[in-house]
Amino acid sequence: QVQLVESxxxxxxxGGSLRLSCAASGRIFSxxxxxxxxxxxxxxxxxxxxxxxxxxxxxxxxxxxxxxxSRDNAKNxxxxxxxxxxxxxxxVYYCYANLIRRRTDWARVDYWGQGTQVTVSS
Numbered sequence: 717q718v719q720l721v722e723s724x725x726x727x728x729x730x731g732g733s734l735r736l737s738c739a740a741s742g743r744i745f746s747x748x749x750x751x752x753x754x755x756x757x758x759x760x761x762x763x764x765x766x767x768x769x770x771x772x773x774x775x776x777x778x779x780x781x782x783x784x785x786s787r788d789n790a791k792n793x794x795x796x797x798x799x800x801x802x803x804x805x806x807x808v809y810y811c812y813a814n815l816i817r818r819r820t821d822w823a824r825v826d827y828w829g830q831g832t833q834v835t836v837s838s
Contacts, residue, residue, distance in 0.1 A: 718742035718827050720811045724752035724796075725832030732836070736773045738811030738829055740792040748824065749814040750787055754807035754834075761810065765796060778804070801836045810832050 723737040740747060751766030765785035766771045773785055784797040794811065801811075808838055811829035 717759055718744060718813075718815070718817065718825075720813055720827050720829035720831045722809065722811045722832040724767075725809060725834045727835045727837065728801055729838050730802055730836055732801050733797070734801065734834060736796040736798065736809060736811075736832060736834075740813050740815070740827070741803070742813045743817055744792060745816045745819050746768045746818050747792055747813055749812070751785065752794070753810045754805075755831075756807050756811065761787070762796045766807065766812070767794065779824040801834075805834060806836050807834060808832070 719741050720738055722736060722738045724734060727784055728734050728777040731742040749768055753761045754764050755761040763776055764779055765783055767773045767787045768783045769789060782800045786795045810831045813827045814824055816824055
């Protein structure tokens with residue numbers, strides 16, 4: 717089974733920093749995209765940042781210049797460095813991966829972590 721396990725969430729004051737990590741484990745042939753989404757109750761899950769295997773990154777406008785996504789392909793791990801945090805960043809952050817499990821059919825499957833809470837409050 718493929719699993720995505722997040723870590724690094726917590727409580728931080730406005731202006732502070734957090735570093736989220738997500739490690740993918742299990743039988744994986746190739747990971748195309750890894751990234752982070754966030755969601756609060758009653759709202760749609762929204763993209764925060766993604767990184768493709770080749771290194772191309774994509775950020776939500778609300779986090780550009782403050783967050784940095786990176787990826788360690790050898791470890792199947794994605795990181796999100798969050799700086800200058802504001803109250804609006806408070807959310808549950810979910811790790812995301814689009815991957816190919818088997819070379820035989822090249823089927824791409826989406827996987828999600830269980831989420832890690834980030835709370836920005838003074």
